[in-house]
Amino acid sequence: MTKIEISDNTFGSSHQKTRLHNKNKILAAAAQEFKQYGFNGASISRIAETANLPRTNIHYYFKNKLALYGAVLTNIIDLWNQAFANIDENDDPAQAIANYIDAKIEYSRINPTASIIFASEILHGAPYLSQYLQTDFKYWIAEKAKVIEAWQAQGKIDKVSAYHLLFTIWGATQHYANFAVEIEAAFERPLSVEDFDEAKKTIKHIILKGCGLSF
Template identity: 80%
Template sequence: MTKIKITNDALISSQQKTRLLNKDRILTAAGEEFKKYGFNGSSIARIAEKAMLPRSNIHYYYTNKLALYGAVLTNIIQLWNQAFADIKSTDDPAEAIANYIDAKLDYSRTNPTASIIFASEILHGAPYLSRYLQTDFKQWIAEKAKVINEWQAQGKIDNISAYHLLFTIWGATQHYANFSVEIEAALERPLNKQDFDEAKTTIKHIILKGCGMSLTP
């Protein structure tokens, strides 16, 4: 009978997989907890219960509630930023901006918790994000504004404020997560995928035409 030899690498890989799965469960549970109770009202015990893990496991990965909250916020920022991370002045601006709008609306549909947590943090004066807003965020948005300004210099996009263009996209797309209750009251039913598809078409039409562009079908 042939014996299966388990190498150290295989064991490490299995351990890494378990750690990633555990962290994902913890961050998902923490997101729901922070969304419902905010930072001050949230409980590590309830997060452990939601994640179906011992409380000691939570502290193994995150030393305290603040570290866990920081990890949740970091995940949100990384998720949002990646959709517009690699834009270049040589890109087609209509396609790049359209793809960004699509991605932002997809996040609002599939992960509204992220947008709600982020909005709550900002509405409370960004006590835990102030350092990020003064450093990495300023660099990120300055880089994107530079590309948009280069598109303008090339005559690819109307001469408008790059910063306010981004603010408008954020407001229009994140509204569907942050104010879903209001939208559903207006529609007299829950939001569905078709609503988000219609929102994509509408917002892209307004933004692109407002910038002097159109998206080729």
């Protein structure tokens, strides 16, 4: 089962740690449920059963199904964003971009459920993420684009569209989660750790060379 962790340093006591443990169990069970059934088809009763907790516990932590779905999406976004969160114009772009690609591929390997849930939300018109896309997301991607453009101004990287560069990285790396069935059909076997390592190497080669960077 996919494990979705919540980062919260306030959980110090035994009681608080139990609450955090239960909350993570609920989020993990909910992620599986939303992946399989989508938001409309998801059942709080099945989530409680999968988490091995009473249904009342679900409502103790989350007001309703929408609040639970929002928490799952928030954890996915926070996980992805942290991989590219601290870049600045003084960084080596080749290393920063390579690290980001590695992290995104690794997320697709160890937590494909997250990518599938997010992709499903977007494909359905982002009904529950529309506010995020118009606010925090726009700020986040604009900030990253400014860093990439600063690298370009310093002559560190070729002048390619910063936005399309990020879109390309997302599409290439998340493909290994969203379309794993297709890839496995091509390989005629399940994806292995070595396949993901080869994907990292190949995508970094294509992206970095395309930006005029050494690989």
